[in-house]
Amino acid sequence: MRDIRAIAVLTSGGDSPGMNPAIRGIVRSALNRGIQVYGVQRGFAGLIQNDLELLTSASVSNIVQRGGTLLKSARSLEFRQAEFRQKAAEQLAERGIEALFVIGGDGSLSGAHLFEAETGIPVIGLPGTIDNDIFGTDDTIGFDTAVNTALDAIDKIRDTADSHERHFLVEVMGRNSGFLATHVGIAAGAEMIIVPEHPVDIAALSEQLALNRNSGQGSSGIIVVAEGNEAGLTYRLAEQLKQHGQSPHVCILGHIQRGGIPSGHDRVLASCLGAVSVEYLLAGYSDILVGVQQGEVTDIPLDNLLRYRKGLDPELLRIALQLHR
Numbered sequence: 001m002r003d004i005r006a007i008a009v010l011t012s013g014g015d016s017p018g019m020n021p022a023i024r025g026i027v028r029s030a031l032n033r034g035i036q037v038y039g040v041q042r043g044f045a046g047l048i049q050n051d052l053e054l055l056t057s058a059s060v061s062n063i064v065q066r067g068g069t070l071l072k073s074a075r076s077l078e079f080r081q082a083e084f085r086q087k088a089a090e091q092l093a094e095r096g097i098e099a100l101f102v103i104g105g106d107g108s109l110s111g112a113h114l115f116e117a118e119t120g121i122p123v124i125g126l127p128g129t130i131d132n133d134i135f136g137t138d139d140t141i142g143f144d145t146a147v148n149t150a151l152d153a154i155d156k157i158r159d160t161a162d163s164h165e166r167h168f169l170v171e172v173m174g175r176n177s178g179f180l181a182t183h184v185g186i187a188a189g190a191e192m193i194i195v196p197e198h199p200v201d202i203a204a205l206s207e208q209l210a211l212n213r214n215s216g217q218g219s220s221g222i223i224v225v226a227e228g229n230e231a232g233l234t235y236r237l238a239e240q241l242k243q244h245g246q247s248p249h250v251c252i253l254g255h256i257q258r259g260g261i262p263s264g265h266d267r268v269l270a271s272c273l274g275a276v277s278v279e280y281l282l283a284g285y286s287d288i289l290v291g292v293q294q295g296e297v298t299d300i301p302l303d304n305l306l307r308y309r310k311g312l313d314p315e316l317l318r319i320a321l322q323l324h325r
């Protein structure tokens with residue numbers, strides 16, 4: 001067993017519902033073992049600015065049900081530079097902090113890996129992102145809530161789409177991966193799902209919409225579009241469809257997908273990963289992501305994130321395609 005007296009925890013990248021129960025899981029699991037816990041404000045930015053404070057059990061009371069993150073989150077350009085990572089490490093050492101817990105997405109966890117590689121300070125990562133795009137874990141904290149938030153909105157859009165016999169392009173988040181779009185699309189019964197992993201054939205899409213209108217299945221429809229890496233992609237798609245005689249409406253769900261009360265699933269996931277991640281550290285592990293594979297909590301080397309990209313499940317896409325009509 002490793003002897004650890006103090007750790008620090010931060011949240012980084014886009015916030016995700018469930019980051020709070022994850023913080024709580026780490027804090028309570030560590031305090032119960034006599035380990036001090038420092039909370040870092042605003043992710044890596046606060047780490048560089050030395051903006052840390054000791055957390056108590058009471059600091060994490062009444063947060064298990066709250067969206068967002070108690071510790072605030074940020075994207076830090078400075079942390080991409082080795083000199084600032086070194087500065088952050090020296091500040092941690094001055095406080096006697098012996099390990100860093102990072103709750104964030106693929107970018108944050110890549111940064112965490114570099115931090116340990118360069119400074120020798122042990123790092124444990126937890127998957128906190130609505131995107132579910134982290135290689136090595138089937139699930140991420142916040143994904144389930146985001147899927148349900150998007151569904152809540154789409155179910156409402158469908159009412160008006162149906163009343164006015166319209167097609168809607170509904171843009172969901174997910175950066176350049178289509179996990180959120182695929183899950184939302186299947187659960188919303190979308191007529192089509194457009195993901196960055198597969199190029200869109202505008203002519204075929206337009207034909208499909210026309211077919212929908214004439215098939216007697218109803219003249220409305222929902223097409224779920226993953227935002228991709230380009231701003232305004234969905235509006236451009238709508239313009240292209242107009243040139244093919246279609247007139248879809250666009251609805252961008254945006255940041256409502258990142259907010260809100262974490263689902264029961266995300267609270268359990270976050271609490272378990274938070275608690276167990278401390279046990280991994282004490283057992284001698286570091287430079288790992290504590291994630292989930294086939295329903296089991298497991299550890300994955302963080303350097304995998306730099307080498308591999310998580311792919312969409314082709315089986316899920318195949319099923320989604322079958323259910324379009």
Ligand SMILES: Nc1ncnc2c1ncn2[C@@H]1O[C@H](COP(=O)(O)OP(=O)(O)OP(=O)(O)O)[C@@H](O)[C@H]1O
Nearest residue numbers: 013014075076079080104105106107108110111129
């Ligand atoms: N290659 C890297 N080297 C060092 N730091 C990095 C690297 N990639 C990302 N980071 C740090 O992590 C922060 C968050 O990364 P990013 O913006 O990719 O979000 P994320 O953690 O993937 O979360 P999400 O995609 O859910 O919003 C960056 O602002 C930067 O400080």
Ligand SMILES: O=P(O)(O)OC[C@H]1O[C@](O)(CO)[C@@H](O)[C@@H]1O
Nearest residue numbers: 013014015129130131173174175
């Ligand atoms: O709020 P920001 O910083 O614009 O980030 C938006 C991005 O963050 C994510 O929501 C993930 O947190 C992506 O899906 C999205 O592209």
Ligand SMILES: [Mg+2]
Nearest residue numbers: 105106107131
């Ligand atoms: Mg990311």
